[in-house]
Amino acid sequence: MYINEEQRQTAVLVGVYTGEYDVDVSLDELEELANTAGAEVVAKFVQKMNSINHPNYHSATYVRSGKLEEIKHFCEMQQIDLLIFDDELTGIQLRNIEQITNVRVIDRTMLILDIFAMRASSKEGKLQVELAQQKYLMPRLIGLGTVLSRQAGGIGTRGPGETKLESDRRHIRRRIDKLTQELQELERQRERTRQRRRKNSVITVAIVGYTNVGKSTLLNALTNAGVLEKNQLFATLDPTARELKLPDGQKVVLIDTVGFINRLPHQLVEAFQSTLEEAASADLILNVCDISNPMMEQQLEVTKSILNDLGCAETPMLTVYNKTDLYQWQSMATITNKSVFISAKQNKGIDDLLNAICKQLAEQIRTMDLLIPYTEGALLDKIRRFGKIIQEDYQTEGVCVRANIDIKMLKLVAPYVIESDK
Numbered sequence: 001m002y003i004n005e006e007q008r009q010t011a012v013l014v015g016v017y018t019g020e021y022d023v024d025v026s027l028d029e030l031e032e033l034a035n036t037a038g039a040e041v042v043a044k045f046v047q048k049m050n051s052i053n054h055p056n057y058h059s060a061t062y063v064r065s066g067k068l069e070e071i072k073h074f075c076e077m078q079q080i081d082l083l084i085f086d087d088e089l090t091g092i093q094l095r096n097i098e099q100i101t102n103v104r105v106i107d108r109t110m111l112i113l114d115i116f117a118m119r120a121s122s123k124e125g126k127l128q129v130e131l132a133q134q135k136y137l138m139p140r141l142i143g144l145g146t147v148l149s150r151q152a153g154g155i156g157t158r159g160p161g162e163t164k165l166e167s168d169r170r171h172i173r174r175r176i177d178k179l180t181q182e183l184q185e186l187e188r189q190r191e192r193t194r195q196r197r198r199k200n201s202v203i204t205v206a207i208v209g210y211t212n213v214g215k216s217t218l219l220n221a222l223t224n225a226g227v228l229e230k231n232q233l234f235a236t237l238d239p240t241a242r243e244l245k246l247p248d249g250q251k252v253v254l255i256d257t258v259g260f261i262n263r264l265p266h267q268l269v270e271a272f273q274s275t276l277e278e279a280a281s282a283d284l285i286l287n288v289c290d291i292s293n294p295m296m297e298q299q300l301e302v303t304k305s306i307l308n309d310l311g312c313a314e315t316p317m318l319t320v321y322n323k324t325d326l327y328q329w330q331s332m333a334t335i336t337n338k339s340v341f342i343s344a345k346q347n348k349g350i351d352d353l354l355n356a357i358c359k360q361l362a363e364q365i366r367t368m369d370l371l372i373p374y375t376e377g378a379l380l381d382k383i384r385r386f387g388k389i390i391q392e393d394y395q396t397e398g399v400c401v402r403a404n405i406d407i408k409m410l411k412l413v414a415p416y417v418i419e420s421d422k
Helices: 023-037 065-078 091-101 108-119 123-140 169-199 215-223 266-271 273-280 296-309 350-363 374-386 407-416
Strands: 009-017 039-048 082-085 104-107 203-209 240-245 251-256 284-290 317-322 339-341 365-372 388-394 399-406 417-420
Touching: 009 023, 009 065, 023 039, 023 108, 039 065, 065 091, 082 091, 082 108, 091 104, 091 123, 104 108, 108 123, 108 266, 123 169, 123 266, 169 273, 203 215, 203 273, 203 296, 215 240, 215 251, 215 284, 215 317, 215 350, 284 296, 284 350, 317 350, 339 350, 350 365, 365 374, 365 407, 374 399, 374 407, 399 407, 407 417
Parallel strands: 009 039, 009 082, 082 104, 203 251, 203 284, 284 317, 317 339
Antiparallel strands: 240 251, 365 399, 365 417, 388 399
């Protein structure tokens, strides 16, 4: 009896040092991505250049000819299966590098898209990944002709399939249109769900953060959701919503979202827009980070930058420092009064987190008495959707209401305030 196990592909990583960011840290993250996709990283090569605007940086081969010959020789000696570049390459670059080295070539974006294709399980997730892949392929069809015709499986080829990858521009454009239409319908369904939550005054709390910081573990610790927990990048892709009862008796919907990563491909941000909007529409964001990770500060900045791009700059946020069981304690400048320390894996600090959520939500609500003129029906509708009306009385001058008002609406309702208990 023989056990047939799929052999891991050997890979070499290639990056360019320009001073724009720490290339060693970036390549370490790229190695994690490669391991997640099923590759074994054998070596890393770095090309040093003065600046990102160096004329050779975006040349036909991305790196200089001497460095490429060095990489080629190493690949021949070690029989390397795959070259992974730490930047997004053009179709011409992909073709030229592969022809020179005779090794299959993918870039950082292709690798991330491949992992997403591997992880997606829901219909929406699969559609989103394929849309991102097709948008990535569209401008590269001319250069990728020889690369895409290669009938070989492996990392970087998962997703839409070989027949789609070999399609012409017209077919890919039609496919993009069809995927966009299907996702728009799913987006409308998701928006209707959000509207029902607002109508029913359901409070939502979104869990966001860098990939592999323990978001799914936290969701399971809070709600027994049974979501997959794995020490890998992008272990879970599809969002999960679960009800959570807080210590003050209030019920909220907790939503787990897809993890972020540095230089997240813009195709993915566009494709996952409706999913990421779960964070944008939330009443509170739990920004989870791995306190034991040396790159925690940078990862927090990446997460905050992406959230700002999604329009979440004004959404209340609670920073959750996770994995304290792995952390050697020392002072940190990032610690504020809007932070909490936990170990989701060991279920430590969960009570503190729940109390912090209660406090944050309470700070967002003002109970107010308002007299809304009949001419301001749109404002009354907005109060119904984003707040909660406790009492309502129709009078000659307008509608007299007592309502819980989100602090983001205070300026709108200020002219109509009768009395406030805060």
